[in-house]
Amino acid sequence: MGGKILLANIDIPGIRGFDVYRANGGYNSVTKALRxxxxxxxNAEVTRSGLRGRGGAGFPTGLKWSFLDRKSDKPRYLVCNADESEPGTFKDRYLMHHLPHLLIEGLIISxxxxxxxxxxxxxxxxxxxxxGVLEKAIKEAHQHGxxxxxxxxxxxxLNIxxxxGAGAYICGEETALLESLEGKRGNPRIKPPFPAFKGLYGCPTVVNNVETLAAIGPIINMGGEAYSKVGRGKSTGTKLISACGSINNPGVYEIEMGLPVEDFIYNPEYCGGIARDRYLKAVIPGGSSVPILPAELILNTAKGERRLLTYESLADGDFETGTMLGSGGFIVFDEDxxxxxxxxxxxxxxxxxxxxxxxxCREGTxxxxxxxxxxxxxxxxxSDIDLLVRIAKNIEGHTICPLGEAAAWPVASAIRHFREEFEEHVLHPAEVIEKERRL
Ligand SMILES: Cc1cc2nc3c(=O)[nH]c(=O)nc-3n(C[C@H](O)[C@H](O)[C@H](O)COP(=O)(O)O)c2cc1C
Ligand code: SF4
Known part of the structure; x- marks a missing residue:
């Protein structure tokens, strides 16, 4: 399905350096946009592309940009969120490592x-x-105007x-990130006010994910309309998926939105099937914060349709039988x-x-x-099993930032779909411990 957009040139030797990157069409989008x-x-092209934030929430990028307070006489800031600490998610570091200029290009146009x-x-x-990789790319971009x-x-x-940061997961939450950037402890802020009005140093600010920003150059090159035709429905374009766990080919893949989950797991082009010829047991498809789904529900929705890698298809069934695309951290579990x-x-x-x-959140986790x-x-x-469900419910929706839900959903969904396994740990603990010891 479809070609690559972000990673199209990743295999070209030397693409990390400015000269090779430029010789292969790099920075053409900057020339086009600025001239x-x-x-x-x-802004209109980005809105037309239908691009949605790749940091986890899938919020439309053009709409987010339209909220920025452009009437304010204060300086405005763009902050690229490269915190990427969600277990199972490792696509932004891959992008920055191999294609730092793609990100710089997106930052300039944005x-x-x-x-x-x-x-x-x-x-x-x-x-x-x-x-060092990013600073070298920034220096090269300066040297070439x-x-x-x-x-x-x-x-x-523009200066970048x-x-x-100092290695705290919470600093990936955009307002905690801004606090940390200002030199304070990375505590999330109460919203509103939103960063679009009161962000970095109290000034209008946009925070976007690395992958979101890296998509801006290609969108300007190909046009928003053409980008919106890639993918499926409101999940336009391509998505980087970092796949790990019990699969034959762990790694980062660029897929066209709409690829069936089954193809992604079993096709040799992607995960290449379950390791050691085991059965698929479950998948967490969007980074550790999203609900886990058992094999039958990750391959097909409760309505019996093939589950696709799109925001809508993965969410189909809400949290009873659905999950989320999130950041695209695809964690696969086998029968063991x-x-x-x-x-x-x-x-x-x-x-x-x-x-x-x-x-x-503090006590409940x-x-x-x-x-x-x-x-x-x-x-x-x-009774511990229902106790866990109650604690998770009492965290959800009662916190300043979504880390509360991120902690509650994995627990609630694991019990929803694998209650017998929790019961087995209570009824036959010795056998379970022995089985795990042997694996
Ligand atoms: C606990 C927590 C951690 C987060 N970590 C990241 C992160 O590492 N990278 C990221 O881009 N977004 C992260 N987010 C989402 C950001 O708050 C924000 O929505 C995102 O950077 C917006 O960019 P986007 O619109 O391009 O997706 C996190 C959110 C929460 C609640
Ligand atoms: S939900 Fe958790 S991480 Fe977020 S602000 Fe509250 S205590 Fe902090």
């Missing part, structure tokens, strides 16, 4: 469209090796700064995987990463971790 298009024309002269890349602290004052002889000027152990593991992560501002620990270690009671 031939007005700011509003660029800044032009938004009337921004200062742009930040907020990058996860652990990606130290990428800071694509950054700095009066870019390509126009009135538009790379800012590493222990869902209780996996859920405990994820909950440990969320408990550790909770910033602690809201009691339902800790309680869930404790209860899951005892279930996994053969010390659980049957």
């Amino acid at each position: 031939e298009m007005s700011q509003s024309q660029v 800044s032009y469209a938004l009337g921004v002269n200062t742009c930040y890349i907020y990058i996860r602290g652990e990606f130290k090796y990428l800071v 694509f950054l700095g004052d009066r870019i390509l002889g126009t009135d538009f000027s 700064w790379v800012h590493p 995987a222990c869902i209780v152990r996996n859920t405990w593991n994820l909950t440990r992560f969320y408990h550790h990463e909770s910033c602690g501002q809201c009691s339902p 800790g309680w869930m971790e404790k209860v899951l620990y005892r279930l996994e270690h053969g010390e659980g009671k049957k």
Whole structure:
């Protein structure tokens, strides 16, 4: 299905450097946008493309940009969210590592469209090796007149700064990110006000994901209309999926939206089937925060239609029988995987990463971790299963930021679809522990 858009040139030797990138059509979109298009024309193309944010929520990018307070006399900022700390998601680092200029190109055009002269890349602290890659690309872009004052002889000027975080997952949440960028502890802010009005240093700000911004150059090159024809329905274009777990070919794949999940799992071009010829048991398709689905529901919706890699198809059935495309972190479990152990593991992560501002998240993640620990270690009671459901319900919707839901959904969905496995841990703990020891 379809060709690649973002990764089309990834196999060209030396594509990470400016000269090879430029010789293969790189930065043509900047020339086109700055010399031939007005700011509003660029905004219109992005809206027409139907591009939706690739950071997890899938919010339409053109609409987000239209909210930016352009009447304010304060400076405006564009912040690229390169925090990527969600377990199972590793596509942004891949993009920045192999195609740093694709991101820089997108940042220049987006800044032009938004009337921004200062742009930040907020990058996860652990990606130290990428800071140098990005800074080198920025330097090269400066040397060739694509950054700095009066870019390509126009009135538009832009500087890009790379800012590493200190390695906290919560700093990927956009308002926590802005706090951290301002030099404070990365605590999420209460919204409203939204960053479009009061963002970085109290100024109008757009925060977008790496993959979202990397798509802007190709959209300007091919035109918004052509981009909107790739994909399916309101899930336009392509999506990077980072696939891991029990599969033959883990890695990052660019798929056209609408690819059937079954093809993605079994086709040798992508995951290449389940490792060691095991059966597929379950998938978390959008990074660890989205609901897990058992094999029959990830391959087909409850209506019996083939499940597709689109925002709509994955969500079909709401949370009873559906899930989310999220950030595209596709985690595959085979028949031997222990869902209780996996859920405990994820909950440990969320408990550790909770910033602690809201009691339902701060306390609830800790309680869930404790209860899951005892279930996994053969010390659980049957009532613990409903206790977990109640704790998850009491977190959901009662917190400042969506980390609460991110912690609650994996637990609630695991029990919804694999309750017998939780019960088995209570009824036959010794057998379960022995089985896991043998694996
Ligand atoms: C706990 C948490 C962590 C997040 N981590 C990231 C992240 O690492 N990268 C990212 O782009 N968005 C992340 N997001 C989503 C951002 O808040 C924001 O919606 C996104 O950067 C917007 O970009 P987009 O519209 O291009 O998707 C996170 C959200 C939450 C609640
Ligand atoms: S939901 Fe959790 S991470 Fe988010 S603000 Fe509240 S305590 Fe912090």
